Amino acid sequence: MTSRRFPWRRVPGYAFLTVFALFSVFPLYFMLVSSTNSTREVLGSRLTPxxxxxxxxxxxxxxxxxxxxxxxxxxxxxxTTVLSLIVCAIAGYGFEIYHSRGKDVVMAILMLAMMIPFAAIMIPLFRIFAQLDMVNSLFAVIIPSIATPLLILLFRQASRSFPYEVIEAARIDGLKELSIFARIYVPTMKSTFAAAAVITFMASWNNFLWPRVILLDNAVQTMPMLIANLTAGYVTDYGVLMLAVLLTSLPTILIFLILQRAFAQGITGAIK
Known part of the structure; x- marks a missing residue:
């Protein structure tokens, strides 16, 4: 039997990754520990529970x-996540599967829309929802985020790897287009749906600016708005603030941990 040599050449790389991982995890650790401490202890940078x-x-x-x-x-x-997955998946599927002269022009317009900052359209959006009497309505937060160019592009890129021959065979067998999408396309693109779900859920959960503008009543405030309210007074209780930040972070962390493998597969599949 031949003894394996210790891979000394990999030690610097492992050491660098270890230090980088510690720096990445430390803010989460400090947030967790600070949620169990008082304001004085948090300001004193106490690192123990x-x-x-x-x-x-x-x-x-x-x-x-x-x-x-x-x-x-x-x-x-x-x-927002459920509606975005439905709308953007259908749009991305349609952009790639159905051939039309104008679809590339429409896609280019959508890509240009990504360059427009949200602050530029915030006032017109508020006036629209105010005229529709939807101020303080959760639907006013959900509707503007349903169809995003990023998710449409993600599904379109992923659809390029979907075999068109399967669609033609399904059409020959008599399946309608909606059945092809629901029964063949959706199960095949589970990893892409997982990646889109993670992206949409995190962005929607952490969204602050638009809910702050359209939700004027604290009875319908979101968690980011709650955190902002904790810092609005003359004196900030940092222990309470860190606890609120911890509770706000837990859902997104759990969603990512549950779907992380499918998320990586969906992103790499879309890039390919």
């Missing part, structure tokens, strides 16, 4: 309506 978690939780639920904020953020994020 404390005994103020319950006190911070009681103060948070007393100062803000935590349950309503979680429900509002969940409804907005889930509703």
């Amino acid at each position: 404390g005994g103020h978690f319950i006190d911070n939780l009681v103060a948070l639920t007393t100062q803000q309506d935590l349950g309503a904020a979680m429900i509002s953020s969940s409804l907005i994020a889930i509703g």
Whole structure:
């Protein structure tokens, strides 16, 4: 038997990755630890858990309506994700599968729309929803985010790897276009749907500017708005603030951990 030599050449690379991983994880660790400490301990950069978690939780639920904020953020994020997957998947599928002279022009217009900052269209959007009497409505937050050029492009790129011969065979067998999309295309593109779901859910959950503009009542505030309210006073309780940030971060972390493998496959498949 031949003894394997220790790969000394890889030690610098592993050391660099270890240090980089520690720097990446440290903010999450500090956020977790700080949620159990008092304001003085947080400002003193204490790096060990404390005994103020319950006190911070009681103060948070007393100062803000935590349950309503979680429900509002969940409804907005889930509703936006589901509707975006349906609309953008159909659009991306149509852009690639159906041939038309004008589709490339429409796609170019969508790509140009990505360059327009949201602040430029925020006032016209607010006036539209105000005329529709949809201020303080969660639908006013969901509707502008349903069809995004990024997701349409993601599904279009992924559809290029979908075998067109399968569609032709399904048409010969008598399947309608909607059945082909739902029964053949969707199951084949599970990884792309997972990647799009992660991107959309995170963006919708962390969205702050538009909900802050259209949701004027604190009864329908989202979690990012709740965090902003905690910093609006003269004195900020950083223990309570860190706890709110931790609770806000947990759903996106869980979604990413659950779908991380499919997310990586969906992104690489779209790039190819």
